[in-house]
Amino acid sequence: MTSEEISQSEFDYSRATHLPGEIWLDIFSHLDAISLFAACLTCKQWNTLISGSGSLWKEQCHKLKDCKKYIKKDRKAGLHWKEVFRLNYSKIGLKRHWKEGRFSNPKSLTDLPERPFCHLDTDSWGEVFQWELDRT
Numbered sequence: 001m002t003s004e005e006i007s008q009s010e011f012d013y014s015r016a017t018h019l020p021g022e023i024w025l026d027i028f029s030h031l032d033a034i035s036l037f038a039a040c041l042t043c044k045q046w047n048t049l050i051s052g053s054g055s056l057w058k059e060q061c062h063k064l065k066d067c068k069k070y071i072k073k074d075r076k077a078g079l080h081w082k083e084v085f086r087l088n089y090s091k092i093g094l095k096r097h098w099k100e101g102r103f104s105n106p107k108s109l110t111d112l113p114e115r116p117f118c119h120l121d122t123d124s125w126g127e128v129f130q131w132e133l134d135r136t
Helices: 003-010 013-017 021-028 033-040 044-052 054-063 068-076 081-099 122-135
Strands: none
Touching (some): 021 054, 033 044, 054 081, 068 081, 081 122
16 A cells, blocks of 8 residues: 555545634635635535635626626625626636627537527627727
């Protein structure tokens, strides 16, 4: 048995599961958004802790660019920080691709992304249409 195998076999995994929630939240606060979503899929305990933490998702929302007014609007509507992040993260990605011209003049269905489009509000559609007008 190698020293790595010994140290892994001697590690008491049950101790790690009994860490206080505050410690886990501190650990999770160092993850990016994609890693947080992945961690939610790890186990029920992590899913509950991460999904319920407003501070983790609020921090992720503040990292998003060009969507402060949308975040403010969503929070005013009473949405949880995680939902606010999810909505605006998708919206930003879609708008970025559209602005880059990825969806302009598709020649076939394969020119469009595999993932479904997200919901866009009226202001976002206005921006998209303006980019298309400016492009032509």
